[in-house]
Amino acid sequence: MTDLHPKDSPPSILSFAKDLPNLCSLAGLLCALLAIYFAVLANFPAAMIGLVWAIFFDWSDGIIARRLEGRNAKQRAFGGQLDSLIDIISFGICPALVLLSYGNFSPWFLPGAFLVLAAGVLRLSYYNVFGLVGGSTYRGLAIDNNGIILTFVFLFNTVITKDLFTVGLYILIVGLAALNVAPIHTPKLTGRWYYVLIAYTLALSMIYGRQLLPGLN
Numbered sequence: 001m002t003d004l005h006p007k008d009s010p011p012s013i014l015s016f017a018k019d020l021p022n023l024c025s026l027a028g029l030l031c032a033l034l035a036i037y038f039a040v041l042a043n044f045p046a047a048m049i050g051l052v053w054a055i056f057f058d059w060s061d062g063i064i065a066r067r068l069e070g071r072n073a074k075q076r077a078f079g080g081q082l083d084s085l086i087d088i089i090s091f092g093i094c095p096a097l098v099l100l101s102y103g104n105f106s107p108w109f110l111p112g113a114f115l116v117l118a119a120g121v122l123r124l125s126y127y128n129v130f131g132l133v134g135g136s137t138y139r140g141l142a143i144d145n146n147g148i149i150l151t152f153v154f155l156f157n158t159v160i161t162k163d164l165f166t167v168g169l170y171i172l173i174v175g176l177a178a179l180n181v182a183p184i185h186t187p188k189l190t191g192r193w194y195y196v197l198i199a200y201t202l203a204l205s206m207i208y209g210r211q212l213l214p215g216l217n
């Protein structure tokens with residue numbers, strides 16, 4: 001058995017951390033971690049801020065990757081795998097933990113949490129194998145929409161009763177799980193939609209930020 005020539009050896013793991021799109025993906029991972037941390041503490045405004053910024057960085061890494069010149073096939077493949085792994089944390093694990101925490105970690109909320117997590121894993125695995133349908137649409141609801149919808153719905157947390165919102169949140173999470181794996185086609189949002197997301201991210205950050213500052217409420 002012969003040893004690989006040094007030039008044929010695979011690059012180091014940390015060498016990919018210097019790739020700008022991957023740095024953007026890792027920034028999104030940090031935001032997702034903060035969202036999970038604050039969700040566990042039942043600080044839901046802070047959790048929603050973390051989640052909406054995780055969405056922003058998830059969209060941004062792809063835009064940077066497409067516009068950045070000189071990236072090789074290994075960098076693109078690595079970036080795709082990294083993005084997919086972070087997606088399941090941001091838009092699968094995080095919504096599941098938000099549901100569990102809002103339900104005071106009652107075992108009755110475990111089925112809903114499992115469904116959204118399992119649907120996310122199935123949906124991303126399917127996408128990694130088959131990709132876009134016709135190059136422009138997803139099969140099933142793209143998993144980042146879980147975060148977009150959840151951060152919007154939580155705006156109503158302060159205007160309806162906790163019991164009613166809890167029921168609605170459970171139904172929402174189960175509904176998102178069903179849509180993630182449904183045999184439907186949903187468009188890939190690109191172009192001007194990115195600027196809409198920027199405005200959405202800033203607006204929700206301000207709204208939830210005000211909820212964190214009692215003197216401004």
